[in-house]
Amino acid sequence: MTEPAPRTVVLVVDDSPETLAMLTEALERTGAVVLVATDGERALAAVERVAPDLILLDAVMPGLDGFETCRRLKKLSALTHVPVIFMTGLKETDRIVEGLEAGGVDYVTKPIVIDELLARIRVHIDNARLSRSARAALDTTGRFLFAADRNGRLLWSTPQATRLLATASPNFSAEDLALPEIVAKWLVARSEGRSDQPSVSLQAGAEGASLVVAFVGQSDRDELLLRVTQEGGSDYAALFKDRLGVTTREADVLLWIARGKSNRDIGEILGMSPRTVNKHLEQIYVKLGVENRAAAAAAAVRVLQ
Numbered sequence: 001m002t003e004p005a006p007r008t009v010v011l012v013v014d015d016s017p018e019t020l021a022m023l024t025e026a027l028e029r030t031g032a033v034v035l036v037a038t039d040g041e042r043a044l045a046a047v048e049r050v051a052p053d054l055i056l057l058d059a060v061m062p063g064l065d066g067f068e069t070c071r072r073l074k075k076l077s078a079l080t081h082v083p084v085i086f087m088t089g090l091k092e093t094d095r096i097v098e099g100l101e102a103g104g105v106d107y108v109t110k111p112i113v114i115d116e117l118l119a120r121i122r123v124h125i126d127n128a129r130l131s132r133s134a135r136a137a138l139d140t141t142g143r144f145l146f147a148a149d150r151n152g153r154l155l156w157s158t159p160q161a162t163r164l165l166a167t168a169s170p171n172f173s174a175e176d177l178a179l180p181e182i183v184a185k186w187l188v189a190r191s192e193g194r195s196d197q198p199s200v201s202l203q204a205g206a207e208g209a210s211l212v213v214a215f216v217g218q219s220d221r222d223e224l225l226l227r228v229t230q231e232g233g234s235d236y237a238a239l240f241k242d243r244l245g246v247t248t249r250e251a252d253v254l255l256w257i258a259r260g261k262s263n264r265d266i267g268e269i270l271g272m273s274p275r276t277v278n279k280h281l282e283q284i285y286v287k288l289g290v291e292n293r294a295a296a297a298a299a300a301v302r303v304l305q
Helices: 017-029 040-049 066-074 090-101 114-140 159-168 181-191 235-244 248-258 263-270 274-288 293-304
Strands: 009-013 033-037 054-058 084-089 106-110 145-148 154-157 199-204 209-220 223-231
Touching: 009 017, 009 040, 017 033, 017 114, 033 040, 040 066, 054 066, 054 114, 066 084, 066 090, 084 090, 084 114, 090 106, 106 114, 145 159, 145 181, 154 159, 159 209, 159 223, 181 199, 181 209, 235 248, 235 293, 248 263, 248 274, 248 293, 263 274, 274 293
Parallel strands: 009 033, 009 054, 054 084, 084 106
Antiparallel strands: 145 154, 145 223, 199 209, 209 223
16 A cells, blocks of 8 residues: 655644734645744744644744844754745835845745745745755665855765765764865855865864865855865775785775775765776776675685685
């Protein structure tokens, strides 16, 4: 039996009971689960219990206004990619840039046209789900990728990239949203046009190894895609060089061969073409005196045991 699709959860934040009632009724007619909060503090408390799929946020509220509420919500890793749509009065539209800079993706003006709002909600939820699916695919295929904004703030990271970054910054975690300082400064310099340096290196651990963080591309207006790889100085490289007579780069390739990665995967991890990977592999076969990939992987495993 097929599991029913999960219902969309929308958090509506507004200090007007009439607006809350109108939006709740309209959203529930679409089958959504609606959470309500009458101010920013209550919104922050609500998301501690349930992470919504989308947030409708009144821009101007007493106490904690919508802009500051959005900034605080976006500091929570679980909500980084949850779309926020601001609701604002016509006379307040000149402040909407502030809302977009705070992390919002869109806005609607009051009085709200329900059909227009529902259409915008569908588009943003579909886009957010596609983005989540792409990140999940990266996670499951073992990519060493992460994304950050122009200010050097981590947006998301695959588990493998998180593990490598943690070797350079012991207190680093994907929940902290803070990249190593040298990486953050490099991203800021790039965004401000003070540097066109394609990558930055940082020390990883106490074994002389280094990490290289390289710019891959830009997925949207403020999400920079980056790759992290490990180079030189690592235990496995020294072992392979000493016992198998391979170079450092061949050692990198051999390690990922032993971990079952394809040439295409290794190329993405190490920042080289599959053809270059294959050339390294040919040299590895000669140096190890083996004829195939499986035999090379077995030789690497024996060294690492």
